[in-house]
Amino acid sequence: MNASESHASERVSARVRRVIAPNAGPFTHTGTCSYIIGSGEVAIVDPGPADPRHIAALLDAIRGERLRHILVTHTHRDHAPGARALKEATGAVIAGCAPYAPSPDIVVTGPGLDASHDTAYAPDAILAEGDRIDLGDSTVRVLETPGHTANHLCFELSEEKALFTGDHIMAWSTTVIAPPDGSMTDYMESIERLRRRDDEIYWPGHGDPVLEPQRYLRALTHHRRAREAAILQRLSDGDATIPAMVARIYESVDKRLHGAAAMTVFAHLEDLVARGVVESDGPPTLFARYARRAE
Structure with missing residues (x-):
């Protein structure tokens, strides 16, 4: 077909x-x-x-x-x-x-x-x-x-x-x-x-x-938490912007999908800011600068 x-x-x-x-x-x-x-x-x-x-x-x-x-x-x-x-x-x-x-x-x-x-x-x-x-x-x-x-x-x-x-x-x-x-x-x-x-x-x-929905959900949850950990690692390594993080985290992914990847990184950062783990230089946006909050 x-x-x-x-x-x-x-x-x-x-x-x-x-x-x-x-x-x-x-x-x-x-x-x-x-x-x-x-x-x-x-x-x-x-x-x-x-x-x-x-x-x-x-x-x-x-x-x-x-x-x-x-x-x-x-x-x-x-x-x-x-x-x-x-x-x-x-x-x-x-x-x-x-x-x-x-x-x-x-x-x-x-x-x-x-x-x-x-x-x-x-x-x-x-x-x-x-x-x-x-x-x-x-x-x-x-x-x-x-x-x-x-x-x-x-x-x-x-x-x-x-x-x-x-x-x-x-x-x-x-x-x-x-x-x-x-x-x-x-x-x-x-x-x-x-x-x-x-x-x-x-x-x-x-x-x-x-x-196998339950098995898949466990894997999906693990993937999301691994992605969160990767973002936190990029912040620890000095990346402060979403484009910089996407370039490293998604370097093996089709670049046509990097725009969507940036949105997902943004969503993780928005969640991390709300949880007090990360801070931004103003409201969380695609163009904000981010840093790990001091413990």
Whole structure:
């Protein structure tokens, strides 16, 4: 299949089908994964970009069925815009995360990845922690998982102990956390919440499933703490700016990803400043100078 063509529907479990959008790239891997839950009466998780090829593939996959809910994990433009086209075609209810709301800190921190949000997203229903959607033999429950974005949700498929994780957890890459909308503090708290659950599989917004969630979460937590330790080491070695730290910490990483890496380093530093471990010469920003706080 040509990379520019939309992918056909693929059954990945008894209750779940997957259609991958034709938007592959450095930040989307093979493309956005849209998931169809149930049969007869169905929901679609993360309708993806408003690409006519992808919308046509989704509509073809549910031909003869009733689309009841379009569920959106967060409002980045590779996940949410397709909701409007699907609603227009089917009359389904758009439900999920709250619309994007700019952080008051944006005037200090700068926009981060906030421009990546679909500001036209208009849900018919905003879902919150514990909300439930019944789809015949499938039950969907809502978890609030801020961190990647302030409005990020995950969706549990109870009967399969499965979790649709959007961009919160992905097997192919660590999640980009970009202040002000993204928060490392919130992200790590959301990870700890997942560690207290017994999910058996994660279906992410990009890439293949996570088959051993608890093992992966332990590794992910270790990775984040190792990244924090690397930042503290760079500060101890005299690096005071984010560009200097990124150049050393991510020297083996594709330079096209260094902008995203800078955002993640910024998120770690923002968290470290809030915890009193690091200080900055003013509010934490991408352009501030940082130092370890004297003990």
